Each structure stands twice: as structure tokens, then as C-alpha cells.
Amino acid sequence: MKIVYSHLLNFLEKKPSLEELSDKLFQLGHEHEIEGEVLDLEITPNRGDCLSLKGIARDLNHFYKADLDTEHYDADIPESNLAFENKAEDLCPNISFVEIEIEGKVKDYAPYLENYFQDLKLNKNNLFTDISNYLAYETGQPTHCYDASKINGPLMLEKRNKQEKFKTLLGSEIELKGENLVFTINDVAVDLAGTMGDESTSCSEDTTKVLVECAYFKPEEILGKARQYNLNSEASYKFERGVDFLAQEQVLRRFTAIVSDHVKIKSLALKTEQRKKDKREVEFDSERLNKIIGADLTETEQKDYLNSLYFKTEDKVVVPSHRSDIDQLNDLAEEVTRMIGYDNIASKALALPVKAKKIEANFEDLCRSYLVNNGFFEVVNFPFNDNQDEAAISVDNPLDKQRSKMRVCITKSLKENVVFNQNRQKDSIKFFEFSDIYTKDGNENKLAVIVSGRTNKNFKEFNAQLDYSYLNGLIKTIFSEILGKELNFELDQSKNYDLYEKVYCDDVHIGRIGKLSKEFVGSKTKTPVFSFEIALNNLQMPFKKQSKISDFPASYRDLSFSLDNHENLGDLSKLIKKHKESSELMTDCFVFDLFENKKQNILKVGYRFKFQAIENNITDEETEAIMKPLIKESLEIDGVNIEGL
Helix, strand or coil: CEEEHHHHHCCECCCCCHHHHHHHHHHCCCEEEEECCEEEEECCCCCHHHCCHHHHHHHCHHHHCECCCCCCCCCCCCECCCCEEECCCCCCCEEEEEEEEEECCCCCCCHHHHHHHHHCCCCCCCHHHHHHHHHHHHHCCCCEEEEHHHCCCCEEEEEEECCEEEEECCCCEEEECCEEEEEEECCEEEEECCCEEEHHHCCCCCCCEEEEEEEECCHHHHCCHHHHCCCCCHHHHHHHHCCCCCCHHHHHHHHHHHHHCCCEEEEEEEEEEECCCCCCEEECCHHHHHHHHCCCCCHHHHHHHHHHCCCEECCEEECCCCCCCCCCHHHHHHHHHHHHCHHHCCCCCCCCCCCCCCHHHHHHHHHHHHHHHCCCEECCCCCEECCCCCCECECCCCCCHHHCEECCCCHHHHHHHHHHHHCCCCCEEEEEEEEEEEECCEEEEEEEEEEEEECCCCHHHCCCECCHHHHHHHHHHHHHHHHCCCEEEEEECCCCEEEEEEEEECCEEEEEEEEECHHHHCCCCCCCEEEEEEECCCCCCCCCCCCCCCCCCCEEEEEEEEECCHHHHHHHHHHHHHHHHHCCCEEEEEEEEEEEECCCCEEEEEEEEEECCCCCCCCHHHHHHHHHHHHHHHHCCCCEEECCC
């Protein structure tokens, strides 16, 4: 939308410079470009109220005091006997008409009207059409002018589905299809409502009696009509975004006043239908408003900002009729923030509540990642089964008999997953499930793992089977790497297991592991099934101290060891580990190369050592002071040599 700087100043008591005005418009959220004194504004679709001079002035009221009073025809106007029927009251609840008959010669345009055409480089048409175009620019409310002498029957507004030809004011011919909201005369469409009128009833320089229509249409009814028929319609652009639903009669009185500035009015009549009157109300909460904004404003300050935008503030905030975009307190907060300026709100540290995870939750996350990375799939089963254990809780309204109890173990559900997948030619099964189990004594959070079939690694181990040793190693590794704890196992017996061991951590019994019996898993299983199930409630997660990260570069040293005896690799590894743990500057060491020839009994290992200081750059002297004793002691190990020395 284009507006002229000097035109806008006419509606502001304080006269800002163009540069200052531009800054305020950006603050209010109105993106724009400037060409000379013409501001080309990009108004967001929700701000249809700003598509006019008065609309922009209204938005600037807080800063420059808007003066929106313009000359209106305030005298009583006789009621019109216009034959009009509104058959679409739900789509057009408010509509007004004014009939104006003129006589005599039209005067030269007043400066405000003449400047509108000259400054925006627009073409003139005729008095009535020109006033209509100017009013849309000034007020944001489109109007439509009919040459009254061309109306030969009752005017009707209706939504209908009729295919018919329609020649627009611009001279293009379109074909109306589907459902359209139209004004008709004698069942012929003379105006595509809210979009464009028909040429047959248009005004010209010879028009002496005009019928001016001003309406409020529901935006969703007008939306897309101009694009559908490829029409360049300023009216449609404004109606789609919402106009003031109470402004119709006032706009027509302004229209009448402008006509009287340019020609003598012979007769005048007005017809108004207004069904939509109630203004929207929003609950006001000063404290919550401050929380949304992130500011510490008094209630008076908040209301002053809103009042400057023509809101009425009492117990509830009454939304002005031109603001169709305001529905809730968040919208009011946005309005206040625009007045303050987003850049003027002091930033605050984000104060989010920090809630520490339970120990078992931390373990669960880490364990889930480990299992998934090792080829396991997580499953989620119903917490119900037909377990007849005395501790099981019965369900009052079971879906079926097989789900009449809360399960007391997860393994039974997982073995059913194994059978289901083996019956579908899956020959490598690795499942796990985290879930609560429920008993009469309470609930427990548990992890259950089940495996069966091939390891499914590479071609060398294609036929290797998942067995008890694999599962035993898996649970040991989980507890060692994640918790830093060792497990103990106690051989025992269970009717559901061919091999059964109790699992202990810190001398606390936490679960069981073993090979499930054929009777338990069923005859349909094709390979042995192994599982473990552990309780997570009593696990203790050790806290890890976060080491400081250095801002200085690291230094690296590589050593290539040659071993005549493979058995001495363990001694070498222990030695390197000892030196790393005793040195604050050696932050890491790892094997980066390995070569082995068993026939010639040759083993070569390449180690990389990383050195880094926290407070400064590490020097060569410091590095050498660590490496020399390490090299000396490693050469004292029988059969260990360092290549290059």
C-alpha cells in the first residue's frame, strides 16, 4: 500500500520528519520502502485496519497524537425508499446506501482530492468514482457507485450458484462460476460483491444521480475471489483483511461531504441496515500481561498504551470495531510491546525450572542409546496379560481374558514378540523394553532384554548364534560402562529357565538372567531364547565431574611400538595408562595403528598421545618431560622396542 508522507501529516498533530516517521513505522511492525515522499508499506494480512491514511495515523497516535476528525455531513438525511433485499445477512450483516442527486457544474477538485491523484500519479475518472477511490485511501473502507438512472428494478444481495457473463468496470469480460456473492437487478448480476462492479451500472461524467453502497462483508467470503477471476481489485484486498464493521454510515456521510465540496446537492436519502453491533471483549490481567511481555509495567501504564490505540480499558478490554485481529490477552500484549518497542525491553536471563532426572531415567536414556547402537530394537507391549501370579492385580474391565491381569514381568511379553517375528522369517532377534510392572506390593521400573537366533554381524560370523555368553557379556558391559559397577551372579533354579542366575549389584538383588525353557517360550520358537530382566529403582548413578575445556591448542606425539611377544602388550598398555593417569598434561592416548603377523610373531602398535594445558600453550620441554620416562620404562619391558629410536 502506498501513502504520501505529506498526506499522513494532515492527520497527525505532531509533525515528525520522514526519517523519524520511518523509524516508528518499523517499530510498529510496518515494513516499507521510501520513494521520494511516497511510503510503500507492506502491511501484514492481520492488520487490515492499517490499509489507509487514517489507519496508519491511528497506529501512530501514541507517538504523534492522531487527529482523525474530517468533515462529515452531519445534518439529518431523509430515509431512502430504495428497493433492496438482503438475502445474505450472515455474510453481509451491515450495509448502507446513500442516494445523491446533483445539479450544476462540478468545481475543480479541492487540494486534498487533487493531491491524491497527482502525488500518487493516478488517473481520474468521474467525480463519484474518484471520491470512492479517495475514500478507500483515506478510510480503508471501499464503496461502490451505481448510476441510479441505470437501475431498472429492485436491488438484491444473494449468494447463488449460476453461470453467467459479467463485464467488469475495467472492460474485461469474465464468466461467473460456482457460488458467488453478488448484487443483482432483475436476476442479473451487476456487482461481484466486495470485488468489482459490472460495467452496465457504472458511473460516468454524465451521471447526475448516484447510489453509493458501503458494506461490511465477512472476509472469508471475499477471500480469493479476485484471484479466481484474475481481477486487480483494491476493494477485495481490503475486504479480505477485514474492515471496520461499524463505519459504513459514517463513510457515506464523509462521501456526501466531499460531494458537497464540489457540486450542489439537489436531493439526498440514506438507508442503513446494521445487524452486527457487539464489540469484542478481552479479559484483562495486568500481572499476566507483564509476564508475556517480560516487562514491569504498572496497570496504569498498560492501559495508557492500550487507550492510545483506541481500546477501552475497564475490567475487560473493549476492542475497537476496526481491530478484527484481537482475540485474547496475548494480542493485547503484542500491542503494548509494539508501543514500547521490542528493542526497549530489557533482556532477562531465562529462568526455566531445572528438574533433575531420576537416577533410573538417566540410566534408561544411556542404556537405550547403547542397546540401539548395538542392533537392538525397542518394543512397547500392553501392560496386561493372563499371568496367574498371586501378586498380579486383576483388571476390572479387561478387553479380553488374555489381558485380565497387570503383568508382573516383561519377559513374557517379549517372548511373544520373539515367536511373532520368527514366524515371519526373522532369524536374528534382539529386543528390549523399558516398562513399569504392577503388583499388590507396588510398582517397579524394569528393563528386559531378549535375544535369539543369529548374531547377524558379518560374513565371517554369519552362522554364529546369540547365546548365554553374549547376553551375560552385554549386561556386564552395560553396567561397567554406564554405571562403573561390577555385577555378581548366583546360580539358582526357576521353572521358566533351563539356565537361571540371580543378578546382584552392590550386594543388592536387582534381577535375573538365563536361558528360557522350551515350555515357557512355546514349541513354535526355532532357536534358543535368552533374556535378562532387571529392576532400575535401586540403581545409583555416579556423578561425573565435568572437566574444564582448554582454550589453547593441543600437541601430539606418536610412538610406534614393536613387540616380539604378544603377551607383553598388556604390560605396555598398563604402563601407558599409569603415565596418563599421573599426568595432568596428557589428556588422551589411543591406538591409531595395529599390524599383526602371527606366523612371524610380529605385533606393531601405534599410539598417539595428546598433550594440552588449561592456562597456557604447552611447550616442547613439558611434553618431553612426560615422554622421556614413558619411553625409558616401556623399553625395559621384555621384547618391546620403539621404531626410530
